[in-house]
Amino acid sequence: MKTNKNIFSIVTLCIILFASCESTLEKYPLNYPSTETFLQNENEIKMAIVGIHSPFYLLNDQIPFIIYFDTGSDISAERDHKPEQMYQNTTAGQLSGIWTNMYKSINRCNFILENIERAKDNVSSDKIEHYKAQAKVLRAYCYLLLTSMFGDVPLIDHTLTLEEAYVSREAKSNIVDFIISECDDAAQYLQQTNEPNTMAITKGFAWAVKARTALYNERWSEVVNACEKIMELEGVEYDLELNYGDITMLKGKTSKEIIWAIQYNQDDKSQGIPSRMKSRLAGGYSNKMPVQALVDSYECIDGLSIDKSPLYDPQNPWKNRDPRLNQTIVLPGSIFFGYQFETNKDSVKCWDYNKSPAIRINNLDATHAYASFSGYCWRKYCDSLEYRTDGASSINAIAFRYADILLMYAEAKNELNQLDASAYEAINKVRRRVGMPEITSGKNQQEFRAAVRKERKYELAGEGLRLFDIRRWHIADKLMNGTCYGRVPTGYPTSTPKIDEYGNPDYSNFAEKDKLGTKLGVRFFDPDRDYLSPIPSSEIQANSNLTQNPGY
Numbered sequence: 001m002k003t004n005k006n007i008f009s010i011v012t013l014c015i016i017l018f019a020s021c022e023s024t025l026e027k028y029p030l031n032y033p034s035t036e037t038f039l040q041n042e043n044e045i046k047m048a049i050v051g052i053h054s055p056f057y058l059l060n061d062q063i064p065f066i067i068y069f070d071t072g073s074d075i076s077a078e079r080d081h082k083p084e085q086m087y088q089n090t091t092a093g094q095l096s097g098i099w100t101n102m103y104k105s106i107n108r109c110n111f112i113l114e115n116i117e118r119a120k121d122n123v124s125s126d127k128i129e130h131y132k133a134q135a136k137v138l139r140a141y142c143y144l145l146l147t148s149m150f151g152d153v154p155l156i157d158h159t160l161t162l163e164e165a166y167v168s169r170e171a172k173s174n175i176v177d178f179i180i181s182e183c184d185d186a187a188q189y190l191q192q193t194n195e196p197n198t199m200a201i202t203k204g205f206a207w208a209v210k211a212r213t214a215l216y217n218e219r220w221s222e223v224v225n226a227c228e229k230i231m232e233l234e235g236v237e238y239d240l241e242l243n244y245g246d247i248t249m250l251k252g253k254t255s256k257e258i259i260w261a262i263q264y265n266q267d268d269k270s271q272g273i274p275s276r277m278k279s280r281l282a283g284g285y286s287n288k289m290p291v292q293a294l295v296d297s298y299e300c301i302d303g304l305s306i307d308k309s310p311l312y313d314p315q316n317p318w319k320n321r322d323p324r325l326n327q328t329i330v331l332p333g334s335i336f337f338g339y340q341f342e343t344n345k346d347s348v349k350c351w352d353y354n355k356s357p358a359i360r361i362n363n364l365d366a367t368h369a370y371a372s373f374s375g376y377c378w379r380k381y382c383d384s385l386e387y388r389t390d391g392a393s394s395i396n397a398i399a400f401r402y403a404d405i406l407l408m409y410a411e412a413k414n415e416l417n418q419l420d421a422s423a424y425e426a427i428n429k430v431r432r433r434v435g436m437p438e439i440t441s442g443k444n445q446q447e448f449r450a451a452v453r454k455e456r457k458y459e460l461a462g463e464g465l466r467l468f469d470i471r472r473w474h475i476a477d478k479l480m481n482g483t484c485y486g487r488v489p490t491g492y493p494t495s496t497p498k499i500d501e502y503g504n505p506d507y508s509n510f511a512e513k514d515k516l517g518t519k520l521g522v523r524f525f526d527p528d529r530d531y532l533s534p535i536p537s538s539e540i541q542a543n544s545n546l547t548q549n550p551g552y
Helices: 002-024 042-057 065-072 083-087 093-119 125-150 172-187 203-216 220-231 250-254 273-277 323-328 402-415 421-433 445-460 466-472 537-542
Strands: 076-078 258-262 288-290 349-352 359-362 397-401
Touching: 042 093, 042 125, 042 258, 065 076, 065 083, 065 093, 065 397, 065 466, 083 093, 093 125, 093 537, 125 172, 125 203, 172 203, 172 220, 203 220, 203 258, 203 397, 203 402, 203 466, 220 402, 250 258, 258 402, 273 288, 323 445, 397 402, 402 421, 402 445, 421 445, 445 466
Parallel strands: none
Antiparallel strands: 076 288, 258 397, 349 359
16 A cells, blocks of 8 residues: 555656646757758758759669650550550559659648748848748749649649648639749849759759749740740750760769759669669679660651651661650660660670670670560660669759750741741750751741641650650640551561651551550540549548549
């Protein structure tokens, strides 16, 4: 009995002591920042800005998401999934990851914007405005990605309370207004100096986000306005890289052409673009690959499509072609990471040029069951100078570059019926870089529209923009229905498919289509549904105020 009384007394004393401490002590975590005190100095603000970036490293199968988007388009294939499984499926992990990670970054932006004034005694007002501008532009970029993929989405511009958690979708047009306004407001406080190999948020990045947002929503005057601001800095902060093939390689990390890229370094082992894209002999899996429809799109060096050019020989198909074809795609017969790349099924042996003298070896790229199903590999983002045994990469994933700005400007000027010398010069700068013939003046609006659309395909293939282009041009239902082809398993065709005005091959009447590789399967695209991706089903289940896109 006495023992029980002693225990009761001790417990009572502990309760009294705890209660008294409760009222006098602030209990903040000791091993990480507290939301109650965080952002009290500049170092903490910089840490918070870095935290906004981390969800941008979202990787699908270790591919940065902005590069992965092309697998949902007509120019690329994924060995393990069809596009409709990735971008038209309510339970697709890719869509759920994009949604979750973008809102994670948005929430972090909102926290900074709401709490940065805590640092006003330690950080100048100019610097506070500068950091606020960075958060605004990064938040705008998140909304650009969300609206491009899903259309109407919740517009969250502050930290939500529990009562506000069940948000509804905001009209896309209102979010576009918000993005453009935020970019305009932020640009005045951002640095002009371009630092392509850092996380720096610049005026150019703000204008680029505005330009692409306006482009995707046919707000042509605002496209021109934003692009002109960047173009005014040509030769000072921005310019075309001299060698097109360097842009997506290690050399491109410091190029003036890069406006903003997701940053990686040699210690980042999560960025695995090469391992997913390289050939088997080069140590890759070849499960992200360009397809025949892209290969056949590229013009000959006379500026004519392969079905019209006298320079095209179906039996020697890589000769006399736009140089960007070979700089974007690993073509049969070329050298890749020191090996002869040959996907002709009869070529059971190939050359290994990594040995001196070169030796003949078993050709895994022709015989392995999981070699590239299309017969091609991506050359972009696969640098032979970065031959790492862990399959990782330190090459940055490009979000915006100057050639895209020039092409956006040319497209917008044409759509405004302002087809002047500046529009021709913008597209021809891009073509002159690779030695292709210039687009001659005197084109009507439709002819110039076709030229720009083709140029975007040739210039930007493999960089994650094609999916959004074919959606906004409303041609995806034409390009994404039917069989997706790879190269013929042996030899080459003796005829040529018909190429439409936008550079897209039509195989429906191609005499030798049955010879083409068909392991890539049949694709489906519903024009009444698939121009938007579905809201992830997990989000619909968690929030009863979210409505689904039509048809899903």
